[in-house]
Amino acid sequence: MTCRFCKTETDSVFIDLINAPASNSFLTFDQLNEPEVFYPLKVFVCPSCFLVQVDEYKKSDAIFNSDYVYFSSFSKSWLKHSAAYTEMMCGRFGLNEHSLAMEIASNDGYLLQYFKERNVQVLGIEPTANTAKVAQEKGIETIIKFFGVELAKELVAQEKYADVLLGNNVLAHVPNIIDFVQGMKIVLKPEGVITMEFPHLYQLVKHNQFDTIYHEHFSYLSFITVQQIFAACGLKLFDVEELPTHGGSIRIFAAHEESCVEVEGSVEKMIQKEMEAGMRSLDYYNGFQQRAQEIKFSFLKFLLDKKSEGKRIVGYGAAAKGNTLLNYSGVKCDLIDFVVDANPHKQGKFLPASHIPVVDESEIRAARPDFVVLFPWNLKEELMEQLKYIQEWGGKFVIPIPKIKIINA
Numbered sequence: 117m118t119c120r121f122c123k124t125e126t127d128s129v130f131i132d133l134i135n136a137p138a139s140n141s142f143l144t145f146d147q148l149n150e151p152e153v154f155y156p157l158k159v160f161v162c163p164s165c166f167l168v169q170v171d172e173y174k175k176s177d178a179i180f181n182s183d184y185v186y187f188s189s190f191s192k193s194w195l196k197h198s199a200a201y202t203e204m205m206c207g208r209f210g211l212n213e214h215s216l217a218m219e220i221a222s223n224d225g226y227l228l229q230y231f232k233e234r235n236v237q238v239l240g241i242e243p244t245a246n247t248a249k250v251a252q253e254k255g256i257e258t259i260i261k262f263f264g265v266e267l268a269k270e271l272v273a274q275e276k277y278a279d280v281l282l283g284n285n286v287l288a289h290v291p292n293i294i295d296f297v298q299g300m301k302i303v304l305k306p307e308g309v310i311t312m313e314f315p316h317l318y319q320l321v322k323h324n325q326f327d328t329i330y331h332e333h334f335s336y337l338s339f340i341t342v343q344q345i346f347a348a349c350g351l352k353l354f355d356v357e358e359l360p361t362h363g364g365s366i367r368i369f370a371a372h373e374e375s376c377v378e379v380e381g382s383v384e385k386m387i388q389k390e391m392e393a394g395m396r397s398l399d400y401y402n403g404f405q406q407r408a409q410e411i412k413f414s415f416l417k418f419l420l421d422k423k424s425e426g427k428r429i430v431g432y433g434a435a436a437k438g439n440t441l442l443n444y445s446g447v448k449c450d451l452i453d454f455v456v457d458a459n460p461h462k463q464g465k466f467l468p469a470s471h472i473p474v475v476d477e478s479e480i481r482a483a484r485p486d487f488v489v490l491f492p493w494n495l496k497e498e499l500m501e502q503l504k505y506i507q508e509w510g511g512k513f514v515i516p517i518p519k520i521k522i523i524n525a
Contacts, residue, residue, distance in 0.1 A: 221286035225251030268299035319364025438491025
Protein backbone atom coordinates (compact mmCIF):
# COMPACT_ATOMS: atom_id res chain seq x y z
CA MET A 117 0.00 0.00 0.00
CA THR A 118 0.97 3.69 -0.22
CA CYS A 119 1.58 5.54 3.06
CA ARG A 120 -1.22 8.05 3.61
CA PHE A 121 1.25 10.63 4.90
CA CYS A 122 4.57 10.47 3.04
CA LYS A 123 3.35 8.39 0.04
CA THR A 124 6.11 5.80 0.41
CA GLU A 125 5.19 2.34 -0.86
CA THR A 126 5.20 -0.27 1.88
CA ASP A 127 4.60 -4.00 2.15
CA SER A 128 5.81 -4.23 5.77
CA VAL A 129 3.00 -5.85 7.77
CA PHE A 130 2.72 -4.93 11.45
CA ILE A 131 -0.12 -7.38 12.12
CA ASP A 132 -2.76 -9.23 10.13
CA LEU A 133 -6.01 -9.81 12.05
CA ILE A 134 -7.52 -11.55 9.01
CA ASN A 135 -11.10 -10.43 8.27
CA ALA A 136 -13.80 -8.87 10.43
CA PRO A 137 -16.94 -6.75 10.18
CA ALA A 138 -16.68 -3.13 11.27
CA SER A 139 -16.38 -3.26 15.05
CA ASN A 140 -19.46 -1.15 15.81
CA SER A 141 -21.75 -2.69 13.17
CA PHE A 142 -24.15 -4.23 15.69
CA LEU A 143 -26.94 -6.46 14.37
CA THR A 144 -30.65 -6.58 15.00
CA PHE A 145 -32.38 -9.94 15.55
CA ASP A 146 -33.72 -9.90 11.98
CA GLN A 147 -30.19 -9.44 10.59
CA LEU A 148 -28.80 -12.59 12.22
CA ASN A 149 -29.85 -14.71 9.24
CA GLU A 150 -28.52 -12.25 6.68
CA PRO A 151 -25.01 -12.17 5.20
CA GLU A 152 -22.43 -9.97 6.94
CA VAL A 153 -19.75 -7.98 5.19
CA PHE A 154 -16.21 -8.74 6.38
CA TYR A 155 -13.24 -6.50 5.57
CA PRO A 156 -9.52 -7.29 5.71
CA LEU A 157 -7.87 -6.01 8.90
CA LYS A 158 -4.22 -5.88 7.96
CA VAL A 159 -1.97 -3.18 9.40
CA PHE A 160 1.16 -1.88 7.67
CA VAL A 161 4.11 0.19 8.86
CA CYS A 162 5.76 2.78 6.63
CA PRO A 163 9.56 2.27 6.45
CA SER A 164 10.09 6.01 5.93
CA CYS A 165 7.89 7.94 8.41
CA PHE A 166 6.87 4.90 10.51
CA LEU A 167 3.17 5.69 10.37
CA VAL A 168 1.33 2.47 11.28
CA GLN A 169 -1.86 2.28 9.25
CA VAL A 170 -4.60 0.17 7.73
CA ASP A 171 -5.66 0.49 4.16
CA GLU A 172 -9.08 2.15 3.87
CA TYR A 173 -11.03 -1.05 3.22
CA LYS A 174 -14.09 0.24 5.04
CA LYS A 175 -14.90 3.82 4.09
CA SER A 176 -15.21 6.30 6.94
CA ASP A 177 -18.63 7.57 5.88
CA ALA A 178 -19.92 3.99 6.09
CA ILE A 179 -18.52 3.59 9.62
CA PHE A 180 -19.58 6.92 11.11
CA ASN A 181 -23.20 6.92 9.96
CA SER A 182 -26.58 7.47 11.61
CA ASP A 183 -26.50 3.95 13.10
CA TYR A 184 -23.31 4.65 15.05
CA VAL A 185 -23.72 3.26 18.56
CA TYR A 186 -20.82 4.76 20.52
CA PHE A 187 -22.01 7.45 22.95
CA SER A 188 -19.18 8.87 25.10
CA SER A 189 -21.39 9.91 28.01
CA PHE A 190 -22.01 6.31 29.14
CA SER A 191 -18.52 6.09 30.63
CA LYS A 192 -18.32 7.74 34.06
CA SER A 193 -14.52 7.71 34.03
CA TRP A 194 -14.48 9.42 30.62
CA LEU A 195 -16.78 12.16 31.89
CA LYS A 196 -14.47 12.67 34.88
CA HIS A 197 -11.49 12.83 32.52
CA SER A 198 -13.29 15.43 30.38
CA ALA A 199 -14.23 17.63 33.34
CA ALA A 200 -10.62 17.62 34.57
CA TYR A 201 -9.38 18.53 31.07
CA THR A 202 -11.78 21.48 30.90
CA GLU A 203 -10.63 22.81 34.26
CA MET A 204 -6.97 22.47 33.24
CA MET A 205 -7.43 24.22 29.89
CA CYS A 206 -9.44 27.11 31.31
CA GLY A 207 -6.82 27.67 33.99
CA ARG A 208 -3.74 27.28 31.81
CA PHE A 209 -4.92 29.30 28.82
CA GLY A 210 -7.28 31.79 30.47
CA LEU A 211 -10.42 30.82 28.58
CA ASN A 212 -13.51 32.94 29.25
CA GLU A 213 -16.86 33.97 27.76
CA HIS A 214 -15.06 35.53 24.77
CA SER A 215 -13.24 32.28 23.91
CA LEU A 216 -14.43 29.58 21.51
CA ALA A 217 -13.78 25.92 22.30
CA MET A 218 -14.26 23.88 19.14
CA GLU A 219 -14.26 20.08 19.35
CA ILE A 220 -13.84 17.75 16.39
CA ALA A 221 -15.71 14.47 16.88
CA SER A 222 -17.72 15.99 19.71
CA ASN A 223 -20.01 12.94 19.92
CA ASP A 224 -22.92 13.54 22.33
CA GLY A 225 -21.52 16.70 23.91
CA TYR A 226 -19.82 14.72 26.68
CA LEU A 227 -16.93 17.26 26.94
CA LEU A 228 -18.21 20.57 25.57
CA GLN A 229 -20.92 20.57 28.23
CA TYR A 230 -18.19 21.35 30.80
CA PHE A 231 -16.91 24.33 28.79
CA LYS A 232 -20.50 25.52 28.41
CA GLU A 233 -20.94 25.36 32.21
CA ARG A 234 -18.00 27.78 32.48
CA ASN A 235 -19.62 30.18 29.96
CA VAL A 236 -17.00 29.43 27.29
CA GLN A 237 -18.51 29.50 23.79
CA VAL A 238 -18.66 26.02 22.25
CA LEU A 239 -19.00 24.47 18.81
CA GLY A 240 -19.09 20.75 18.13
CA ILE A 241 -18.29 19.03 14.85
CA GLU A 242 -19.68 15.49 14.65
CA PRO A 243 -20.45 13.38 11.55
CA THR A 244 -22.81 10.91 13.26
CA ALA A 245 -26.29 12.43 13.33
CA ASN A 246 -27.67 10.39 16.23
CA THR A 247 -24.92 11.38 18.68
CA ALA A 248 -24.94 15.00 17.43
CA LYS A 249 -28.68 15.19 18.12
CA VAL A 250 -28.06 14.35 21.79
CA ALA A 251 -25.50 17.16 22.00
CA GLN A 252 -27.89 19.61 20.36
CA GLU A 253 -30.54 18.69 22.93
CA LYS A 254 -28.02 19.78 25.59
CA GLY A 255 -27.84 23.20 23.94
CA ILE A 256 -24.47 22.56 22.29
CA GLU A 257 -24.27 23.90 18.74
CA THR A 258 -23.13 20.98 16.58
CA ILE A 259 -22.32 20.77 12.88
CA ILE A 260 -23.06 17.34 11.42
CA LYS A 261 -20.16 16.98 8.97
CA PHE A 262 -16.72 15.44 8.63
CA PHE A 263 -13.91 17.85 9.42
CA GLY A 264 -11.24 18.81 6.91
CA VAL A 265 -10.03 21.73 4.78
CA GLU A 266 -13.44 22.21 3.14
CA LEU A 267 -15.35 22.59 6.41
CA ALA A 268 -12.53 24.69 7.93
CA LYS A 269 -12.88 27.20 5.07
CA GLU A 270 -16.66 27.32 5.60
CA LEU A 271 -16.14 28.10 9.29
CA VAL A 272 -13.59 30.82 8.55
CA ALA A 273 -16.03 32.37 6.07
CA GLN A 274 -18.45 32.62 9.01
CA GLU A 275 -15.64 34.16 11.12
CA LYS A 276 -15.53 31.15 13.42
CA TYR A 277 -11.97 30.68 14.67
CA ALA A 278 -11.00 28.45 17.59
CA ASP A 279 -9.15 29.60 20.70
CA VAL A 280 -9.00 25.94 21.65
CA LEU A 281 -9.40 23.26 19.01
CA LEU A 282 -9.58 19.81 20.47
CA GLY A 283 -10.12 16.23 19.44
CA ASN A 284 -10.12 13.13 21.61
CA ASN A 285 -9.55 9.81 19.88
CA VAL A 286 -10.24 11.25 16.44
CA LEU A 287 -6.77 11.76 14.91
CA ALA A 288 -6.43 7.99 14.47
CA HIS A 289 -9.91 7.80 12.91
CA VAL A 290 -9.36 9.96 9.83
CA PRO A 291 -8.32 8.38 6.52
CA ASN A 292 -6.96 11.65 5.07
CA ILE A 293 -4.83 12.79 7.99
CA ILE A 294 -3.14 15.58 5.98
CA ASP A 295 -6.45 17.20 5.00
CA PHE A 296 -7.57 16.92 8.63
CA VAL A 297 -4.47 18.62 10.10
CA GLN A 298 -4.42 21.28 7.37
CA GLY A 299 -8.03 22.07 8.27
CA MET A 300 -7.04 22.58 11.89
CA LYS A 301 -4.41 25.13 10.91
CA ILE A 302 -6.98 27.07 8.90
CA VAL A 303 -9.54 27.37 11.69
CA LEU A 304 -7.11 28.03 14.58
CA LYS A 305 -6.71 31.59 15.88
CA PRO A 306 -3.16 33.06 15.55
CA GLU A 307 -2.39 32.35 19.23
CA GLY A 308 -4.86 29.48 19.56
CA VAL A 309 -4.06 26.04 20.92
CA ILE A 310 -4.79 22.58 19.55
CA THR A 311 -4.97 19.54 21.80
CA MET A 312 -5.34 16.02 20.49
CA GLU A 313 -5.53 12.84 22.54
CA PHE A 314 -4.89 9.44 21.01
CA PRO A 315 -3.73 5.98 22.09
CA HIS A 316 0.07 5.86 22.04
CA LEU A 317 1.56 3.29 19.68
CA TYR A 318 4.35 2.81 22.21
CA GLN A 319 1.83 1.47 24.76
CA LEU A 320 0.01 -0.63 22.16
CA VAL A 321 3.21 -2.51 21.33
CA LYS A 322 4.50 -2.70 24.90
CA HIS A 323 1.26 -4.12 26.33
CA ASN A 324 0.07 -6.32 23.42
CA GLN A 325 -3.00 -4.14 22.82
CA PHE A 326 -3.82 -5.61 19.42
CA ASP A 327 -7.51 -5.46 20.29
CA THR A 328 -7.41 -1.67 19.90
CA ILE A 329 -6.95 -2.28 16.16
CA TYR A 330 -10.18 -2.04 14.18
CA HIS A 331 -11.53 -0.47 11.01
CA GLU A 332 -12.43 2.84 12.68
CA HIS A 333 -8.73 3.37 13.43
CA PHE A 334 -6.94 4.17 10.19
CA SER A 335 -3.68 5.14 11.94
CA TYR A 336 -1.70 4.06 15.02
CA LEU A 337 0.41 6.94 16.16
CA SER A 338 3.79 7.64 17.68
CA PHE A 339 4.69 11.13 18.87
CA ILE A 340 7.56 11.47 16.37
CA THR A 341 5.34 10.62 13.40
CA VAL A 342 2.60 13.02 14.55
CA GLN A 343 5.22 15.74 14.97
CA GLN A 344 6.26 15.23 11.33
CA ILE A 345 2.65 15.37 10.12
CA PHE A 346 1.88 18.58 12.03
CA ALA A 347 5.14 20.22 10.91
CA ALA A 348 4.27 19.45 7.28
CA CYS A 349 1.04 21.41 7.85
CA GLY A 350 2.67 24.44 9.52
CA LEU A 351 1.98 23.48 13.13
CA LYS A 352 4.42 22.83 15.97
CA LEU A 353 3.99 20.55 18.96
CA PHE A 354 4.98 22.48 22.08
CA ASP A 355 3.94 20.11 24.88
CA VAL A 356 2.92 16.50 25.45
CA GLU A 357 1.42 14.59 28.37
CA GLU A 358 1.12 10.87 28.98
CA LEU A 359 -2.36 9.75 30.05
CA PRO A 360 -3.70 6.46 31.43
CA THR A 361 -6.80 6.51 29.20
CA HIS A 362 -7.40 3.75 26.65
CA GLY A 363 -4.52 1.69 27.94
CA GLY A 364 -2.02 4.54 27.59
CA SER A 365 -2.58 7.67 25.52
CA ILE A 366 -0.78 10.92 24.89
CA ARG A 367 -2.18 14.43 24.72
CA ILE A 368 -0.33 16.73 22.37
CA PHE A 369 -0.45 20.53 22.44
CA ALA A 370 0.06 22.32 19.13
CA ALA A 371 0.19 25.89 17.87
CA HIS A 372 0.96 27.71 14.63
CA GLU A 373 4.60 27.33 13.62
CA GLU A 374 4.94 31.10 13.73
CA SER A 375 3.39 31.31 17.23
CA CYS A 376 5.56 32.72 20.02
CA VAL A 377 4.72 29.84 22.38
CA GLU A 378 7.83 28.10 23.68
CA VAL A 379 8.40 24.36 23.25
CA GLU A 380 8.40 22.53 26.59
CA GLY A 381 11.05 20.02 27.65
CA SER A 382 8.40 17.28 27.55
CA VAL A 383 8.68 17.24 23.75
CA GLU A 384 12.36 16.28 23.69
CA LYS A 385 11.79 13.74 26.48
CA MET A 386 9.05 12.02 24.49
CA ILE A 387 11.18 11.95 21.34
CA GLN A 388 14.03 10.43 23.34
CA LYS A 389 11.70 7.82 24.89
CA GLU A 390 10.50 6.67 21.47
CA MET A 391 13.97 6.69 19.96
CA GLU A 392 15.38 4.61 22.82
CA ALA A 393 12.54 2.12 22.37
CA GLY A 394 13.56 1.70 18.72
CA MET A 395 10.37 3.08 17.16
CA ARG A 396 12.36 4.47 14.19
CA SER A 397 13.38 0.97 13.10
CA LEU A 398 11.30 -1.72 11.41
CA ASP A 399 12.75 -4.24 13.88
CA TYR A 400 10.60 -2.68 16.60
CA TYR A 401 7.43 -3.71 14.79
CA ASN A 402 8.42 -7.32 14.09
CA GLY A 403 7.08 -10.10 16.28
CA PHE A 404 3.82 -8.37 17.22
CA GLN A 405 1.80 -10.91 15.22
CA GLN A 406 3.15 -13.79 17.30
CA ARG A 407 2.39 -12.00 20.57
CA ALA A 408 -1.21 -11.45 19.47
CA GLN A 409 -1.54 -15.11 18.53
CA GLU A 410 -0.38 -16.17 21.98
CA ILE A 411 -3.18 -14.11 23.57
CA LYS A 412 -5.69 -15.54 21.10
CA PHE A 413 -4.71 -19.12 21.89
CA SER A 414 -4.67 -18.63 25.69
CA PHE A 415 -8.06 -16.87 25.61
CA LEU A 416 -9.59 -19.63 23.49
CA LYS A 417 -8.11 -22.33 25.73
CA PHE A 418 -9.59 -20.66 28.81
CA LEU A 419 -13.06 -20.48 27.23
CA LEU A 420 -12.99 -24.07 25.96
CA ASP A 421 -11.66 -25.48 29.23
CA LYS A 422 -14.22 -23.68 31.39
CA LYS A 423 -17.16 -24.43 29.09
CA SER A 424 -16.20 -28.12 29.06
CA GLU A 425 -16.34 -27.97 32.87
CA GLY A 426 -19.90 -26.64 32.65
CA LYS A 427 -19.00 -23.10 33.73
CA ARG A 428 -21.04 -20.08 32.64
CA ILE A 429 -19.15 -17.20 31.01
CA VAL A 430 -20.49 -13.74 30.13
CA GLY A 431 -18.84 -10.50 29.07
CA TYR A 432 -19.06 -6.88 30.14
CA GLY A 433 -18.66 -4.05 27.64
CA ALA A 434 -19.81 -4.31 24.04
CA ALA A 435 -16.70 -2.37 23.10
CA ALA A 436 -14.95 -2.22 19.75
CA LYS A 437 -11.82 -3.72 21.30
CA GLY A 438 -13.88 -6.66 22.53
CA ASN A 439 -15.14 -7.33 19.03
CA THR A 440 -11.60 -7.36 17.66
CA LEU A 441 -10.53 -9.92 20.27
CA LEU A 442 -13.64 -12.08 19.79
CA ASN A 443 -13.50 -12.10 16.01
CA TYR A 444 -9.74 -12.65 15.74
CA SER A 445 -10.12 -15.53 18.20
CA GLY A 446 -13.13 -16.97 16.36
CA VAL A 447 -15.37 -16.86 19.44
CA LYS A 448 -19.13 -17.27 18.94
CA CYS A 449 -22.21 -17.16 21.15
CA ASP A 450 -21.75 -20.81 22.22
CA LEU A 451 -18.72 -19.83 24.33
CA ILE A 452 -19.94 -16.51 25.80
CA ASP A 453 -23.63 -16.37 26.72
CA PHE A 454 -24.13 -12.62 26.54
CA VAL A 455 -22.39 -9.27 26.91
CA VAL A 456 -23.66 -6.51 29.19
CA ASP A 457 -23.44 -2.86 28.19
CA ALA A 458 -24.75 0.28 29.87
CA ASN A 459 -25.54 1.89 26.52
CA PRO A 460 -29.26 1.34 25.70
CA HIS A 461 -28.47 1.89 22.01
CA LYS A 462 -26.53 -1.40 22.06
CA GLN A 463 -28.91 -3.40 24.26
CA GLY A 464 -31.19 -5.76 22.37
CA LYS A 465 -28.68 -6.04 19.54
CA PHE A 466 -26.00 -8.61 18.74
CA LEU A 467 -22.25 -8.32 18.34
CA PRO A 468 -21.01 -8.47 14.73
CA ALA A 469 -19.80 -11.91 13.58
CA SER A 470 -19.94 -13.55 17.03
CA HIS A 471 -23.71 -12.89 17.35
CA ILE A 472 -23.43 -12.63 21.14
CA PRO A 473 -26.51 -10.81 22.50
CA VAL A 474 -26.07 -7.44 24.25
CA VAL A 475 -28.19 -7.07 27.38
CA ASP A 476 -28.79 -4.91 30.45
CA GLU A 477 -26.68 -5.43 33.58
CA SER A 478 -29.62 -6.94 35.46
CA GLU A 479 -28.99 -10.13 33.46
CA ILE A 480 -25.77 -10.74 35.43
CA ARG A 481 -27.65 -11.14 38.72
CA ALA A 482 -30.21 -13.36 37.01
CA ALA A 483 -27.59 -15.61 35.35
CA ARG A 484 -25.05 -15.70 38.23
CA PRO A 485 -22.15 -16.47 35.87
CA ASP A 486 -18.91 -18.07 37.02
CA PHE A 487 -16.79 -15.65 34.99
CA VAL A 488 -17.27 -12.10 33.66
CA VAL A 489 -14.83 -11.15 30.89
CA LEU A 490 -14.06 -7.41 31.02
CA PHE A 491 -13.53 -6.43 27.40
CA PRO A 492 -12.86 -2.71 28.13
CA TRP A 493 -9.82 -3.70 30.23
CA ASN A 494 -8.81 -0.03 30.33
CA LEU A 495 -11.81 0.52 32.65
CA LYS A 496 -11.22 -2.59 34.77
CA GLU A 497 -10.99 -0.77 38.13
CA GLU A 498 -14.26 1.08 37.51
CA LEU A 499 -16.00 -2.08 36.30
CA MET A 500 -14.74 -4.39 39.06
CA GLU A 501 -16.02 -1.95 41.66
CA GLN A 502 -19.36 -1.72 39.85
CA LEU A 503 -19.71 -5.50 39.55
CA LYS A 504 -18.18 -6.58 42.86
CA TYR A 505 -21.50 -8.18 43.82
CA ILE A 506 -20.59 -11.25 41.72
CA GLN A 507 -18.56 -12.34 44.77
CA GLU A 508 -21.92 -13.30 46.32
CA TRP A 509 -21.90 -16.49 44.25
CA GLY A 510 -18.13 -16.87 43.80
CA GLY A 511 -17.93 -15.15 40.42
CA LYS A 512 -14.55 -14.10 39.03
CA PHE A 513 -13.32 -11.48 36.55
CA VAL A 514 -11.29 -12.26 33.45
CA ILE A 515 -8.91 -9.64 32.02
CA PRO A 516 -7.76 -10.79 28.54
CA ILE A 517 -5.09 -8.16 27.74
CA PRO A 518 -2.02 -7.98 27.91
CA LYS A 519 -2.29 -11.62 28.98
CA ILE A 520 -5.20 -13.54 30.40
CA LYS A 521 -5.67 -12.97 34.12
CA ILE A 522 -8.34 -14.30 36.51
CA ILE A 523 -9.24 -12.01 39.43
CA ASN A 524 -11.47 -12.80 42.41
CA ALA A 525 -14.31 -10.32 42.87
